[in-house]
Amino acid sequence: MTSLEQVAHRHDDSPVLAEANRVPPGSPILELKGLQKNYGYVQALKPATVTFLAGEIHAIVGENGAGKSTLIKLLTGVITRTAGEILWCGNSVALATPNEAIARGINAVHQEVVLCPHLSVAANLFLGDEINRNGLMRKRQMEKMAQAVLDDLGFHLPAAAVLSSLTIGQQQLVATARAAMRGTQFLIFDEPTAYLTRQESAQLFKLIRRLQGEGVTIVYISHRMEEVFELADRVSVLRDGTHVGTRLVGETNENELIALMINRSIEQIYHKEEIPLGETILEARGLSGPGFENVSLSVRAGEIVGLYGLIGAGRSEFALGLYGRHSTTSGEIHWMGKKVDIRDERAAMDLGIALAPESRRDQGLCLNLPIGLNINLPVFKRLSRGPVISRKDEAANADKQIRDLSIKTPSRRVLVSSMSGGNQQKVVIGKWLSHGARLFIFDEPTVGVDVGTKAEIYRLFATLLKGGAGIILISSYLPEVYELADRLHVFRRGQLVGSHDFHAASHEDVLAEAIGV
Amino acid sequence: MAITPSDTVAVAPRRGMNVLFSLTLIGLLLFLWIALGLGTASFWTPLNISNLLRQGAMTAILAVGQTFVIITAGIDLSVGAIVGFSSVILAWLLQAGVPLWPAIALTLLMGVAIGVFHGFGIVRMGLPPFIITLATLTSLRGIGLLLTNGSTISITNEAFTNFSRADFLGIPSLFWMVILVAVPAYIFLHLSRWGRYLFAVGSNREAARLSGVNVNRTIYMAYILSATCAAFVGVLLASRIGIGNATQAEGWELQAIASTVIGGTSLFGAVGSIHGPLIGAFILATINNGANLLNVNSFWQRIITGLLIIIIVYFDQLRRRGSR
């Protein structure tokens, strides 16, 4: 038995848990009948009827705010439904609390990492399911088992590390490991690859297939169509909280799904126009700082410079260094041909640099404040007459971004925390679009963003470029940087290990450089 | 291409909720007032209303100052001590022959200095706000006691001590002072970008920082405002009781924080207003005033105060949850 199986089968004697094992593969294990969720006046999920078959991998796709996460939260007892019925193994169940879902073997890896940042990886993995003897925890044993499971999964994370010392991607892996450990019968992934690179994704896919092999039913939510086609057996589409159809993956194609999702088709997602390159806006010469070393690159007006690398390659750190958030230890930054010293974020902004950071939760958003305040935060100075903010301009700017990015919200006064993940991401972008900078640094800008809006964002990039700006695009999603960047730089362990003009190197070359084989 | 987000969603907008919220707190206050009007003969007399406005004034101003700090997810435990200390400084300056206005100005400046010190401790030394302001609380009382040698300094300036008793347009001067503080505070917190920055820092410091907000300056600002409000209350207290005494205003920090929280401010930051704490302070003052008028036994008065705080905040909580 592998370590994972050892841990996962700890609870096999539980009769509630065993229930699912009696459902033959291919017959319904979980059925949603007219499931509905309202948040106040918001109908996040209109009556939806979906059936999941035992042992299948069932993908769910839909625009931002379509209700995917809501559906998942209903199935895992995070929230309670407004109406409808859930049948588990043929019996109507309440699934009113997380405990009830866990007891039946229903687990999820949520879109936002929901773990305890102060606890160790091992403590998180075993939280609520500790191994005890005589009332005391077997700390050492749990740590060892946790490490074994992580190694078994190929995640290579230190079980003793405090969770908050990991990157979001790594935390996402911890959440995955945790769900896999709990004697799961039904496992839901809500955009698990959003923060992962292709390699980690591949690792994850391997795990998913392995679990499927053990008879676990998988629900897989993603905005990345190729993943759906790679993994899933069937795919369901949600639109505006409504279930608009389920297809066998073999019998559909990307265009049909997109058309179902957004009620129209997109000819091309990656939008790349011929834009003449102008003067050099920024040049980094041998820049070193915490997490990156001797990085030299430049950005010209009209140019997208892509940075690709694995998790922890140091791209975000480099961006924060450019932006004055971290102090650089050596090297020079030249702005419009002049050497500059960027002491802090404000200095960067005053020069004309905008940074849409990587983590919307930790760096990007004030979650418990309204959308409007978040969007306007970098530009309040511009929106003020003397000390007082012009309410009109404030509203106008917020509404403009909400419109331009099709942020799905009833009002700019809504708190960001009540928005869907993708819509939150759009707020992060919108926040910086209004800043009117010369150099935009977008760090993972389309994490969790739906296809339609992605296309929209790429179109906005073109507009910025035409306006004479330059863009540094950091992405762990290779197709994105590969198709958009005029020049693609590859990072590995804090260093720049390769630079390529548009389409000059193949996907495989870039990957090889990033991994370092 | 146009997606119409509005067609599925119609949340009660936030401003509306805020107004509703403050309305209902005001509703509670009015309810207390009506009940007391029915229960006692003297509540609605002009004299008593004046008294009430005077009695709530100082806590109200402290609560406003405290609100700035709490919105940044901080806390200022020193305000009571600053009040006592300021009364001493002012009395001491007056005794030393400094004319009134310069003496007041110096006292307020000292408030600013204390706020700067708090900002320094939090921003530069990395101390938790609870600790640095607790330390100031302790030390300031000590310094004040040293200055007065453990007793009180009388203030002989009649004009000054008459001020707190005076009325203007039929409204007690102390209440005018509340207005004097609350109006700019409202503009600052709700209408200026500095106010927005306070909220942003309280909600997510890192996000604020990456958005170009000078987080350190914002924190300095919050503590300076709080300490200065407290020094101002110290001046008012000196005028009202005619002495400088370092042990006065003991526990007022808890009163101020309670007013703030009753007024809907969250101790976890990023939620708060100016009107809320004002109403909170006058709710507390009304409870005391009412109990005195009803001649409630002092011990029952404490019991009732505790219960009313629970009830008021509970109803408030209910309503807020309901309106979600």
Add this chain to the structure above:
Amino acid sequence: MAITPSDTVAVAPRRGMNVLFSLTLIGLLLFLWIALGLGTASFWTPLNISNLLRQGAMTAILAVGQTFVIITAGIDLSVGAIVGFSSVILAWLLQAGVPLWPAIALTLLMGVAIGVFHGFGIVRMGLPPFIITLATLTSLRGIGLLLTNGSTISITNEAFTNFSRADFLGIPSLFWMVILVAVPAYIFLHLSRWGRYLFAVGSNREAARLSGVNVNRTIYMAYILSATCAAFVGVLLASRIGIGNATQAEGWELQAIASTVIGGTSLFGAVGSIHGPLIGAFILATINNGANLLNVNSFWQRIITGLLIIIIVYFDQLRRRGSR
């Protein structure tokens, strides 16, 4: 294919840091003790060490209780009031002829009940911990005063009042009580899963809930522990002062919270230990004891206490930042 993200990541494990941290706080305490040993003739006398252990004992126990609450990101302002109130309850029960042990048991039970009430207010009524415990503070003092009619109830049980003065194996009984509380508290917080749930709830309540942790029960537990520790301290205080008096232990909540924070607990939750607050409490007791021995003017004593708190926490902060 194997990617090794771990080769870039090498985080200092948490446990090691914790030990280092507590070591250095102990270092500070020892430093104070050595300095006082050099500066005064009487510090290292057995009598004085006994005194010191006695004087720090009650705050230490309160701080341990408070720690549970603060780890869940809560706060318990009522502990001082519970101490005073418990002394009254115990004295009252004894006066009414209840035998000692049942009287103590009932007093502790009342502590449990107060904790349950706090849990109820927070979990069911949705009140902020600050508010519900502030309300209890106010009301309990009132009830205690009502019971005693504003004065004190004498305790005539000699055996009981002698207890707090007694020694056992050369160590004051009050300090034994600290050990009696601290050892199970340590096991509970650091070795049992309940302790881990406290941290989890303080770190991310939603995550804890989704993991199947009974968040509500965890919160109840924290407040029950805190209130029960306070009731226990009330019993000890009654033994020490030989009376039941509702106004005793005023401000002890701040002392307890300060000890906890000095001991490295974060008011934002999820960070804390049992040994930290204990050391914090004895640091505070040492400052007072030392100042008395050195015959420092009591006003200077306050000033110095404030400054020392700043310095101690600052160094601690420095070291923790350094060790990162």
Add this chain to the structure above:
Amino acid sequence: QDVTIPIIVKDTTSFYWQIVLAGARAAGKDLGVNVPELGAQSESDVNGQISILENAVAGKPAAVVISPTEAKALGQPIDEAAKSVPVIGIDSGADSKAFSSFLTTDNVQGGRIAADGLAAAIKEATGKEEGEVALITSLPGAGSLEQRREGFLDQIKTKYPGLKLIADKYADGQATTGLNMMTDLITANPNLVGVFASNLIMAQGVGQAISENKLGDKIKVIGFDSDEKTVSFLKDGALAGLVVQDPYRMGYDGVKTALAVSKGQKVEANVDTGANLVTKANMSEPKIDALLNPKI
């Protein structure tokens, strides 16, 4: 100066105790004794005072002078302390037979004096010893304040049937609270004719309320103890009288007696240092003037 006699007062943060300490300091100087000045953080901090007593005894002084915050509570600790050093009590008593000497004010008697003074002042204003009166106690749970209350209430009940107690209030030790309570009493009780504010800080607050509302002629207030502020209230009629003790003497004689005891000399076991009613009429008498203006 190798003789050390610490003096432990109830708390160091009021004028009253500063006078006591001034007296003790003077005695120390006159007699060549080292006199550490100790005191708790507030008058109700019983545990704090016990700790201070313990610490003081640990320093092996020649004797200790103490003013117990709470009679019962300090009894055993004083017994304990007296095993190793002589203990002199001042100001208030304690349930201990171990005192070598006692120099105190009878606070119950002080309450009675206040009642007498109040009755007299009311009679002077209205011609009869009749009307509604109130009592404001600074803090609950403080021994000497309880005794004053007891004496006052008893005297009113037994000696002045015409005086009707309509409010018996406790504040929180803050002048502002006293002031607010008084203004509310005035509002709620138009027939109020007299108030006893039983310590210094309450007299300051209540006096302020009277002077604010210019009711000195109508409402007679008796305070307890004196400082510059209350004396000026007395002068301009906001206060009708003050019960004044002799704190300076308690401090001075306390240390003096302690020294004598430590040398094995015989001393008087009980000394009543007295409480006097001071009114506008007698305030300039030399004896009273000395009490009102101690040489600190």
